[in-house]
Amino acid sequence: MGRSPCCDKNGLKKGPWTPEEDLRLIQHIQIHGAGNWRTLPKNAGLQRCGKSCRLRWTNYLRPDIKRGRFSFEEEETIIQLHSVLGNKWSAIAARLPGRTDNEIKNYWNTHIRKRLLRMGIDPVTHSPRVDLLDLSSILNSAQLNLSSLLGLQTLMNPELLKFAATLISSSNQENPEILLQKLQENQSLNAQMQNQMTPINLQPTQNQFQNTPQQVPLPVQSQATPAQGNMGDISMVSTNLNGQMCQENLIASSASLLPSPIYSYGMTDNTTADLSESSAFQSLNDSSNQNSQNFGFESVLSTPLSDERESYCSNLMKFGIPDCLDLDDFM
């Protein structure tokens, strides 16, 4: 508190580290171990302050550091953890092996944060920014269908919506650790739900998610999302054809109305392309064609491949209004 910084002395070097400095630091730590940073520079023959040495070691030279681009799974994990932990970069980094808090922070500020803002999502609360939504375009694009709306209403589970609302509010107020615990508790439940999801089976086959080694293309944290649990609930209540249509729309709509865990759907554009061609979704598309214009997963998922992650996220976050939703009734 009020302590002068360790590196305000003159004569200490700043700026980028040279390979020679890196080598000296690495060799010294290999022999003496990390720690005692105040005396380390002198002992290692470095014209650096201890803090600079510590940062250089922890953020760059540590042997377990993973360099290079963040993978899709890593980015997804960061978003989810940030929604729970906030700007606790070290806590997030602790759950991302090989990544440092500084690296994650930089990546968040330069990539994810901007992307969320472009998508109309508040990067702090992870909630859609309603003030940025273009309601008029949404209303104009919606087609009215009262009978379908009735079908949708039968799908709406009040308890489910209540739970979602609770999560949304609690995510902004509760202790992050408690929320994290809740997410973890939901993990097993969600796995069960995914297995039970019929007839619309959202569980992909191995070759549908070629980018990820897991059958379920989500990192562990991704599965532990209440939103996914909700989607599982929603997807299991429908039985009739019309219901199926509304069901997929509802899933997409629910995704867009829920906070951060919705990112956990884990679909790259590669995967979405495969999904749209899969038999399960094909049947849905066929059925929807019988009734009205195509809406649902195909419209939600089929996007250009310019930026795979952004397009995937932005599509999930689009406030798609199902054809079966009669907006006039809400006006």
Add this chain to the structure above:
DNA sequence: AAACAGTGCAACCGCTCTGAC
């Protein structure tokens, strides 16, 4: 081809917090 603007990232700064002594 050159100038300029935008972007990404490593590194730093200043501060607070925590735990050991």
Add this chain to the structure above:
DNA sequence: TGTCAGAGCGGTTGCACTGTT
């Protein structure tokens, strides 16, 4: 209880790279 070192965080800077004009 006070001091100190280390850790952590938010914000910022400087530079290299890339895209645009």
